[in-house]
Amino acid sequence: MEIRAIMVIGAGQMGSGIAQVAAQSGFSTLLHDISMEAVQKGLLAIRKSLAKFVEKGKLSPEEMEAALARLTPCDDLAAAAECDLAIEAVVENMGVKAKIFRELDRLAPPNAILASNTSSLPITEIAAVTGRPEQVIGMHFMNPVPLMKLVEIIRGLATSDETYEAIEALSRRLGKTTAECRDVPGFISNRVLMVMLNEAIWCLYEGVASAESIDTIMKLGMNHPMGPLTLADLIGLDTVLAILQVLQDGYGDPKYRPCPLLRQYVKAGWLGRKSGRGFYRYA
Numbered sequence: 018m019e020i021r022a023i024m025v026i027g028a029g030q031m032g033s034g035i036a037q038v039a040a041q042s043g044f045s046t047l048l049h050d051i052s053m054e055a056v057q058k059g060l061l062a063i064r065k066s067l068a069k070f071v072e073k074g075k076l077s078p079e080e081m082e083a084a085l086a087r088l089t090p091c092d093d094l095a096a097a098a099e100c101d102l103a104i105e106a107v108v109e110n111m112g113v114k115a116k117i118f119r120e121l122d123r124l125a126p127p128n129a130i131l132a133s134n135t136s137s138l139p140i141t142e143i144a145a146v147t148g149r150p151e152q153v154i155g156m157h158f159m160n161p162v163p164l165m166k167l168v169e170i171i172r173g174l175a176t177s178d179e180t181y182e183a184i185e186a187l188s189r190r191l192g193k194t195t196a197e198c199r200d201v202p203g204f205i206s207n208r209v210l211m212v213m214l215n216e217a218i219w220c221l222y223e224g225v226a227s228a229e230s231i232d233t234i235m236k237l238g239m240n241h242p243m244g245p246l247t248l249a250d251l252i253g254l255d256t257v258l259a260i261l262q263v264l265q266d267g268y269g270d271p272k273y274r275p276c277p278l279l280r281q282y283v284k285a286g287w288l289g290r291k292s293g294r295g296f297y298r299y300a
C-alpha cells in the first residue's frame with residue numbers, strides 16, 4: 018500500500034520531531050494532542066527546529082515554508098479517518114496507549130497501519146486491543162528525531178511481512194536507517210541504554226562523584242557524545258523511570274531497579290530539559 022498521509026498522535030518532543038521529519042519528507046501530516054494548546058506548542062518546536070536548519074544552510078526558507086504547509090494541527094482523533102499511517106507518540110503508559118489504539122482501530126481506514134513509538138512497551142499487547150494486529154508495529158525513533166538516523170522497528174507477534182516492509186520503506190523515505198528487533202521489554206536500545214543511565218544515577222545518589230564528573234568521565238572516557246545524566250535529562254526523567262519499570266516488570270531482574278533518586282526527581286516534577294530542571298538546570 019502507498020502511504021501518503023501520516024497522523025502523529027502526541028505533539029511532545031518525539032511526536033513533534035516525527036511530524037517535522039514526515040512533513041519535511043513530503044508527507045501530508047496531521048499533528049494531534051489532547052488540546053490545541055499542546056499541538057501549538059509542538060508546532061512552535063517544529064518551527065524553531067526548521068529555522069535552525071535554515072540558519073545552518075541545510076534547508077532553504079522555501080523548503081521550511083513548504084514543510085510547515087504540510088502540517089495540519091488537530092485535537093480530535095476522528096481525523097485518523099484521513100491517514101494511511103498513524104504513529105502514536107504519547108506518554109509511556111500502557112493504559113493511555115491502549116485507549117488510543119482502540120480508538121484508532123475504530124477511526125482509521127481498514128488498511129491503515131498503526132505504529133507506536135513506544136520506548137519499551139510490548140507491541141504485541143498494544144496490537145491485541147485492535148482488530149488488526151497484523152497492521153500494528155513498533156516504530157521507535159531516536160531523540161532528537163530530525164537529527165538521529167535510526168528507527169528501531171519492532172514486530173509484534175502478529176505483525177505481517179507486508180506491514181514490516183511498508184514501514185521499512187517508509188523509514189527510508191524519512192531518511193532513516195532501520196534495524197529490526199524482536200518484541201522484548203525495552204527492545205535493544207533501551208534494554209542496553211537504561212542500565213547505564215540508571216547506574217550513573219546510582220553513582221550520583223551514592224555520592225561517588227558529582228553529576229559533572231560522572232558525565233565527563235563517560236563522555237570523554239567512552240567517547241560518548243553526551244554524558245548519561247545529560248542524556249537522561251534529554252530523554253525526560255519520567256520516561257526513563259517508566260522504561261526502567263517496564264524492564265523490571267518484564268524481566269523480573271533487580272538489575273533494572275530504578276534508583277530512588279530518579280523516583281524522587283520525578284515526584285518533584287524535575288523531569289529534565291522539558292521541565293527546566295533535572296540533573297542540570299535549563300534556562
Ligand code: NAD
Nearest residue numbers: 027028029030031032050051106107108109135136160252
Ligand atoms: P513528552 O512528554 O514530550 O510528550 C508526550 C505528549 O503526549 C504530550 O504532548 C502529551 O500532551 C501527549 N498526550 C498524553 N496523553 C495523550 C492522549 N491521550 N492523546 C494525545 N496526546 C496525549 O514525551 P516524549 O518524550 O515525546 O515521549 C513520547 C513517547 O515516545 C513515549 O512513549 C516515549 O517512551 C517515546 N520515546 C521517547 C524518547 C525520548 O528520548 N524522550 C525516545 C524514543 C521514544
